Amino acid sequence: MKEKKGSMLKKWFMPYFVIHKRVVIIDLLCASLTTIAELVLPMLVRRITEIAVNNIAELTVRVILEMAALYAFLKGIDMLAGYYMIYVGHTMGVKIEKSMREDMFSHLLRVPLSYYDSTKVGQLMSRITTDMFDVAEFSHHCPEEFFICGLKLIVSFAVLASINLPLTLVSFAMLPLMLFGTLYFRRKMHEVFKARRVIAGDVNARTETSLLGIRVIKSFTQEKHEEKLFKEESTKLSETQKASYRYMARLNSVVRFFDGMMYVVMILMGGMFILKGKITTADYTAYLLYDAMLIAAIKRIVEFIEQFEKGLTGIERFAQVMEVENEKGYSETKQLEKVEGEIEFKDLTFSYGDEKDDVLEHVNIKIKKGENVAVVGPSGSGKTTMCSLISRFYEVSDGEITLDGKNISSLELSSLRNAIGMVEQEVYMFSGTVYENILYGNPCASREDVVEAAKLAGAHEFVMNLPNGYDTFIGERGTMLSGGQKQRISIARVFLKNPPVLILDEATSALDNKSEQIIKKSLETLAKGRTTLTIAHRLSTIKNADRILVLTENGIEEQGSHEELLKLGGIYYRLYNNL
Ligand code: ADP
Ligand code: MG
Numbered sequence: 001m002k003e004k005k006g007s008m009l010k011k012w013f014m015p016y017f018v019i020h021k022r023v024v025i026i027d028l029l030c031a032s033l034t035t036i037a038e039l040v041l042p043m044l045v046r047r048i049t050e051i052a053v054n055n056i057a058e059l060t061v062r063v064i065l066e067m068a069a070l071y072a073f074l075k076g077i078d079m080l081a082g083y084y085m086i087y088v089g090h091t092m093g094v095k096i097e098k099s100m101r102e103d104m105f106s107h108l109l110r111v112p113l114s115y116y117d118s119t120k121v122g123q124l125m126s127r128i129t130t131d132m133f134d135v136a137e138f139s140h141h142c143p144e145e146f147f148i149c150g151l152k153l154i155v156s157f158a159v160l161a162s163i164n165l166p167l168t169l170v171s172f173a174m175l176p177l178m179l180f181g182t183l184y185f186r187r188k189m190h191e192v193f194k195a196r197r198v199i200a201g202d203v204n205a206r207t208e209t210s211l212l213g214i215r216v217i218k219s220f221t222q223e224k225h226e227e228k229l230f231k232e233e234s235t236k237l238s239e240t241q242k243a244s245y246r247y248m249a250r251l252n253s254v255v256r257f258f259d260g261m262m263y264v265v266m267i268l269m270g271g272m273f274i275l276k277g278k279i280t281t282a283d284y285t286a287y288l289l290y291d292a293m294l295i296a297a298i299k300r301i302v303e304f305i306e307q308f309e310k311g312l313t314g315i316e317r318f319a320q321v322m323e324v325e326n327e328k329g330y331s332e333t334k335q336l337e338k339v340e341g342e343i344e345f346k347d348l349t350f351s352y353g354d355e356k357d358d359v360l361e362h363v364n365i366k367i368k369k370g371e372n373v374a375v376v377g378p379s380g381s382g383k384t385t386m387c388s389l390i391s392r393f394y395e396v397s398d399g400e401i402t403l404d405g406k407n408i409s410s411l412e413l414s415s416l417r418n419a420i421g422m423v424e425q426e427v428y429m430f431s432g433t434v435y436e437n438i439l440y441g442n443p444c445a446s447r448e449d450v451v452e453a454a455k456l457a458g459a460h461e462f463v464m465n466l467p468n469g470y471d472t473f474i475g476e477r478g479t480m481l482s483g484g485q486k487q488r489i490s491i492a493r494v495f496l497k498n499p500p501v502l503i504l505d506e507a508t509s510a511l512d513n514k515s516e517q518i519i520k521k522s523l524e525t526l527a528k529g530r531t532t533l534t535i536a537h538r539l540s541t542i543k544n545a546d547r548i549l550v551l552t553e554n555g556i557e558e559q560g561s562h563e564e565l566l567k568l569g570g571i572y573y574r575l576y577n578n579l
Pocket of ligand 2: 383
């Protein structure tokens with residue numbers, strides 16, 4: 001377990017950390033400078049006490065001033081060093097946080113879609129924000145605090161041992177006890193904090209799914225139900241929060257116990273030593289001051305352990321994301337030159353996971369260049385899945401898909417995806433302007449191209465009627481547009497992309513009749529000269545397809561033109577006549 005953590009840190013944290021080694025070194029130097037003043041203070045007090053006890057006449061104003069000046073000088077250094085530690089030290093943490101956050105986001109863009117089938121986006125959001133912040137704090141404080149504590153231990157041991165060895169040995173013997181006592185609780189606390197993190201992410205995720213569905217909630221008047229669901233997550237969170245504080249309190253009590261023990265021993269042994277004349281008053285004073293400093297140092301470490309735990313948990317969760325493998329195909333080098341658009345499914349079998357049933361089994365389809373093929377079939381028969389496979393959103397389980405005779409899994413991903421345009425039932429709008437949303441189809445396009453694409457998609461007219469035309473800001477997810485308008489923008493996007501292969505997956509299913517008629521026309525224009533795969537559940541919309549495939553759970557059961565299939569009197573015939 002420990003080894004695993006070590007290699008995790010080495011792999012996922014050190015590369016970000018070592019870049020800043022210069023800052024770390026100066027930071028540690030500053031840390032030593034700030035401890036000097038603290039370490040010198042007991043010596044000064046000891047000296048004053050010594051002079052006062054031995055010969056009060058020697059304690060002149062000059063001596064006192066000298067000492068005060070020395071201490072003031074050291075404190076001045078302490079101030080400057082402290083400034084560096086807090087400002088530059090934290091800035092280093094911020095830089096580390098920034099690169100890790102950006103790497104994580106870039107990675108999230110490249111993991112396979114299947115990862116998102118089983119991951120809550122809310123969880124990922126808290127990883128990118130809260131977790132990375134904790135890592136920043138960790139990267140700066142962890143080396144610093146341990147270094148300061150170590151330094152204080154070593155120096156005070158050396159000084160104290162030179163004053164009185166037995167007393168020093170006894171008090172230092174208690175420190176490991178203190179440490180082991182805390183270690184046990186530390187481990188417990190780590191587990192609870194980890195659980196707390198996961199649950200905090202769940203609360204995020206709950207908030208996200210609920211509020212994104214606010215329209216549904218309101219229309220079904222399910223506020224109470226959502227409240228109940230939220231309350232469940234929220235209660236779970238507060239329970240683990242409570243548990244985490246319970247462990248923190250226990251840890252704290254252990255520290256206080258040892259702290260008390262230390263003073264009891266000091267009073268007992270120190271008193272006896274003074275009684276027997278084995279230690280001077282001045283030394284004893286210095287002793288007490290050093291002990292107070294040591295206890296404070298250990299307490300600080302224990303307090304920081306909470307932060308270190310959080311940082312470690314954050315790194316662990318960062319590693320979990322980063323260890324998800326990238327989508328295959330980024331490393332392929334085979335680029336598609338000029339795409340003709342001939343698609344073939346060769347004995348294709350696919351399932352969404354090893355344990356899941358096959359969605360498609362031994363499917364064979366050949367779509368010629370420029371052909372317009374429609375797929376019909378009951379819901380759940382795997383039509384959308386077929387589309388996803390052509391774009392290689394998922395990896396086929398068996399068999400292969402070829403584009404222009406080349407196995408798509410041998411092609412570089414972006415060159416494959418650039419060749420395919422998709423219009424789906426659900427349209428996603430990025431928060432931004434209409435113009436930006438269309439430009440998404442081809443970021444290099446000119447303004448004229450965008451307007452031209454919008455005209456072809458039948459979007460130009462309504463866009464011009466928006467308050468700011470193309471520069472109208474459409475709310476998050478395009479809430480300001482109707483379904484048909486959004487669909488027209490998504491079609492404009494594909495016009496702009498101008499791909500040789502077109503996939504229309506229930507593109508008009510969610511629309512009313514009138515919108516459907518308008519959009520059907522744009523889609524027909526769009527399909528011209530492209531290999532097109534149309535999926536529709538309203539059979540009237542696909543009558544004109546060159547070929548219709550009927551997909552059922554048994555695979556492609558029938559195929560042919562509309563007339564041929566009707567003559568056949570099979571599944572298509574029954575579907576078409578609503579039998
Ligand atoms: P269609 O588009 O024909 O209605 P789909 O291709 O969406 O059907 O779904 C085919 C089958 O695959 C269904 O049984 C569905 O439950 C399953 N399925 C679809 N998407 C996923 C997914 N991301 N993970 C697991 N199973 C899925
Ligand atoms: Mg579907």
